[in-house]
Amino acid sequence: NCIICFEEVTAASGFSNEDESSSRVVxxxxxxxxxxxxxxFACVQSKTSEFLECPKCRTLHGIKTGNQPEGTMTYVVQNGMQIPGFNSTSAIVITYNFRSGIQGPQHPNPGARYHANAFPRVAYLPNTAKGQEVLRLLQIAWARSLIFAIGRSSTSGADNVIVWNDIHHKTEWQSNYSGHGYPDPDYIKRVTEELHAHGIR
Ligand SMILES: [Zn+2]
Ligand SMILES: [Zn+2]
Known part of the structure; x- marks a missing residue:
């Protein structure tokens, strides 16, 4: 069955007005x-960017982009930082920065202000081969505007703020007070899966 309209794929589309073309299958x-x-086609038209996620298995077709506003992503490799659980004696330190601004047509409230609260934000990766691979994927995610979004803050409840967009980052490197720190032996694997889920490889 077509899981969008729940009719059989050999029958007419539930979106149609019963003409002949409506039973065409892709x-x-x-x-x-x-x-x-x-x-x-009804699914594609309801999206703003040039990608389609299969309604059945969520495989991405085309390139998924987000609505992250204008900002900067920079990183340095810092020696003398051994992240707990990894044997590298250096760490990749990523800094994200934004300024507050006015929302565009791609944002939830066009014309309204959005707020860059608690920036710059800093995130840490071990400087290992796998950590460098995560950095590479994050740079693609950044270029596709997927790391942050404008929405509601889960911590303050405020609307129209820049929030993380479900690609988890480690904001502490030698402690874990926030739950976003190390040690976390599965983190590299999890964040890689989160990036893959956005079609980033
Ligand atoms: Zn259908
Ligand atoms: Zn599929």
Whole structure:
């Protein structure tokens, strides 16, 4: 069955007005799932960016981009920082910075102000081969505007603020008071999966 309209793929689309073209079926190129032409087209039209997530298996087709506002991402490799749980004696220190501004048409409240609270924010990775690979993926995520978004802060409840966009970062490197620190042996694996889920490889 077409999981968008729940009709069989051999029958007409539930979105249609019963003309002949409405029973046309398309297969997505990456995951090979079938949908009615009209049903998947209705999904694409409801999005603002040039990608489609398969409604059945969530495989991304095209490039997913976010609504992160203008800002900067910089990093340095800092010697003498041994992150607990890794044997590298240096760390990758990433700094994100934003200024407050006015929301554009791609944001939740166009024309309203958005606020850059608690910036710059600093995140840490071990300077290992896998840590460097996560940095590479984060740089792609940054270029695609996926690391931050404008939305509601889960800590303060405030709207129209710049928030993390479900790619987890470590904001403490030798402690874990916030729950976003080290040691965390599975972190590299988890954040890599989070980046893959956004289509970043
Ligand atoms: Zn359908
Ligand atoms: Zn699929």
């Amino acid at each position: 297969m997505l190129s990456q995951c090979k799932h079938y949908f009615h032409d009209e049903c998947i």
